[in-house]
Amino acid sequence: MRFKKLDLNLLVALDTLLTVQSITKGAEQLNMSPSALSNSLSRLRDYFEDDLLTQIGRRMVITPMGESLKANVRNALNNIESTILVQPSFDPKTTDRIFSVFCSDYTQTVLAPHALEIVGKQQSTARFQFLAQVENPDEQLEQGKADLLIIPSDFVSSRHPSKVLYEEEFVCVVWKDSKIAKGKLTTEKYAEAGHVLMRPAVVKKDFFETSFAQKYGIKRRLIATTFSFASLPALVIGSENIATIHARLARKMAKVWPLKILPLPFDIPPMKQCVQWHQYRNNDEGLIWLIDTLKSAAINMDAE
Template identity: 90%
Template sequence: MRFKKLDLNLLVALDTLLTEQSITKGAEKLNMSPSALSNSLSRLREYFEDDLLTQIGRRMVITPLGESLKINVRNALNNIESTILVQPSFDPLTTDRVFSIFCSDYTQTVLAPHALEIIGKQKSTARFQFLPQVDNPDEQLEQGKADLLIIPSDFVSAQHPHDVLYKEEFVCVVWQHSEIAKGKLTAEKYAEAGHVLMRPAVIKKDFFETAFAQKYGIKRRLIATTFSFASLPALVIGSENIATIHARLAKKMAKVWPLEILPVPFDVTPMKQCVQWHQYRNNDEGLIWLRGILKEAAINMDAE
C-alpha cells in the first residue's frame, strides 16, 4: 500500500533499522534476508533523499534526519497497532498476550506477587515478562518495548498518561546485633555511619548522592553499592552500616534477615509509585485490565 508515493511496508523496515542500527540484526528481527532489508533501505534513502544510516567502521550511525524520524515513525506504528490492529475486545481467560513491564526488583518483590496472585485466581492465560529499569524509560513505551512502566513519579514522562498506584515511605535497616541498632538513630549517627546504596548501572555515578545531599543536607559515606534494592538489607548484616530503603521492602526482609528497622532521622518525602502507558494505548482493553489488577494488588499488599 502506498501513501503519498511511500510504500507503507517500508515504515516497519525503517523503524527496525533505526532501532537496531544493523542490517543483519534488523533482518533477523523481521525474518527476512539481509539483502532484502538492504534493498528496503535503498528505497527509503531514495524517498527521503537522505542516507538515514551511514556506515562508519563496523557501525551504522543514524543521520540527523534519521534521528528526527525515529520517534515519529515509532509513534505512527504504535498508533496503527493500538487503533487498527489491536483486537476490539480482550478476554483474560483466553488471551495469548505477553505483557512487558519495566520495573525495579523492589516492585517485583512487594507488588508483583500480589498481582500474579490475583491473575492466578482469575485463571487468566495472560503471560508477563518483568524487564529491568533503563535510562529514559519513556523511550521504551515509544519504541514499543514496554506495555507498562512502574516507576516513581519523579521519572514519569509528561507525554504519556499515568496513575499513582500507592505511596511508599522510607526507613533505615541495620544489623540487629550492631551497636547502631541500640538507642535512637540520630542525624549525627546517620551521617557518621557507613552506607550501602542501590545504584542502577544506567545512572551516572554520583546522581543519587548529589541529589540526596542537595535535598536533605547530608552527605553519606558510601561503603558499598549494588544494582539490586532487594540485596541491600543483606549487605548490612554483620556490620555497623545502614541501608535506607522502602518501608514495605524492609518489612519483608526483616522476616528473613536479623534486621532492626529504624526511622530515618530526618523528614524524607514519600515516594509516589506510578504506572505509565503510551498515550495511544488509552483504550487498549488488555492494558485497562492489567492496570486494574495492579491497583487491586496495591491494596492487597498492605493487607498481609
C-alpha cells in the same frame, strides 16, 4: 500498500533500522535476508532523499534526518497497532498476550506477587515479562518494548498518561546486633555510618543523592553498591552499616533476616509509585485490565 507513493511496509523496516542501526541485526529481527533489508533501505533513501543511516567504520550512524524520523515512525506504528491491529475485546481467561512491564526488583518483590495472585484467581491465561529498569524508561514505551512502566513519579514522562498506584515511605535497616541498632538514630550517626546503596549502572547517582543530599547537607560514607534493592538488607548483616530502603521492602525482609528497622533521622516526602503507558494505548482493553489488576494488588499488599 502505498500512501503518497510510500510503501507502508517500509515503515517497519525503517523503524527497525533506526532502532538497531544494523542491517544484519535488523534482518534477523524482521526474519528477512540482509540483502532484502538493504534493498528496503535503498528505497527509503530514494524516497526521503537522505542516507538515513551512514556507515562509519564498522558502525551505522543515524543521520539528522533519520533522527528526526525515529520517534515519528515509532509513534505511527504504535498508533496503527493500538487503533487498527489490536483485538476489539480482551478476555483475560482466553488471551494469549504477553505483557512486558519495566520495573525495579523492589516492585517485583512487594507488588508483583499480589498482582500474579489476582491473575491466578481470575484463571487468566495472560503472561508477563518483568524487565529491568533503563535510563530513559519512556523510550521503551515509544519503541514498543514495554506495555507498562512502574516507576517513581520523578521519572514519569509528561508525554504519556500515568496514574499513582501507591505511596511509599523510606526507612533504615541495620543488623539487629549492631551498635548502631541500639538507641536513637540521629542525623550525626546516620552521616558517620557506612552505607550500602542500590545504584544501577544506568544511573550515576541514587535517589537520595539527587534529591536530599544538598537539602540536608549529608554526604554518606559509601561502603558498597549493588544493582538490587532486595539485596541491600542482606549486605548490612554482621556490620555497622546502614541501608536506606523502601518501608514495605524493609518489613518483608525483616521477617527473614536479623534486621532492625529504624526511622530516618530527617523527614522525606513519600515516593509516589506510578504506572505509565503509551498515549496511543488509552483504549487497549488488555492494558486497562492490567492497570486495574495492579491497583487491586497495591491495595492487597498492605493487607498482609
